[in-house]
Amino acid sequence: xxxxxxxxxxxxxxxxxxxxxxxxxxxxxxxxxxxxxxxxxxxxxxxxxxxxxxxxxxxxxxxxxxxxxxxxxxxxxxxxxxxxxxxxxxxxxxxxxxxxxxxxxxxxxxxxxxxxxxxxxxxxxxxxxxxxxxxxxx
Numbered sequence: 435x436x437x438x439x440x441x442x443x444x445x446x447x448x449x450x451x452x453x454x455x456x457x458x459x460x461x462x463x464x465x466x467x468x469x470x471x472x473x474x475x476x477x478x479x480x481x482x483x484x485x486x487x488x489x490x491x492x493x494x495x496x497x498x499x500x501x502x503x504x505x506x507x508x509x510x511x512x513x514x515x516x517x518x519x520x521x522x523x524x525x526x527x528x529x530x531x532x533x534x535x536x537x538x539x540x541x542x543x544x545x546x547x548x549x550x551x552x553x554x555x556x557x558x559x560x561x562x563x564x565x566x567x568x569x570x571x572x
Contacts, residue, residue, distance in 0.1 A: 445552065445556075446491070446494035446497065447490070447494050449487070449490045453484075453486065453490075454487065457475075457483050458475045461475055462475070463543055463544070464530075465530055466546050467535070467541060497516075506571050510571065513560045513563055513564050514560075517557050517560040517561055517564070520553040520554070520560070521557065523553045524550055524554060527550050527553075528550075536550075
């Protein structure tokens with residue numbers, strides 16, 4: 435039986451492409467409601483953005499490798515590690531947004547929904563996969 439490729443490598447590749455298409459917009463959209471004038475796009479920010487994009491691409495490659503391995507334990511450890519990383523991603527966003535802005539879902543832009551909502555969705559699905567809710571890992 436052929437294995438299907440999970441969705442998260444494609445999500446990471448899209449994040450990589452998104453930051454290359456328009457780096458300033460990608461940068462500014464991470465915190466909705468902040469005017470561009472209040473958030474200068476410095477050379478340091480640009481370097482960090484490209485480094486982040488590189489991490490997205492690295493994670494996409496690791497997702498493919500770890501999810502196509504013949505070793506069940508590698509896949510389980512990978513899912514556990516990225517599930518914890520999802521929580522770290524959500525926490526970092528919450529910390530910057532502040533609790534009031536974090537829980538005002540109606541004020542979120544596409545980037546916030548993709549970042550927070552996407553991480554929460556992937557977190558739940560990764561844990562469900564680990565728990566065998568979609569069938570046994572082979």
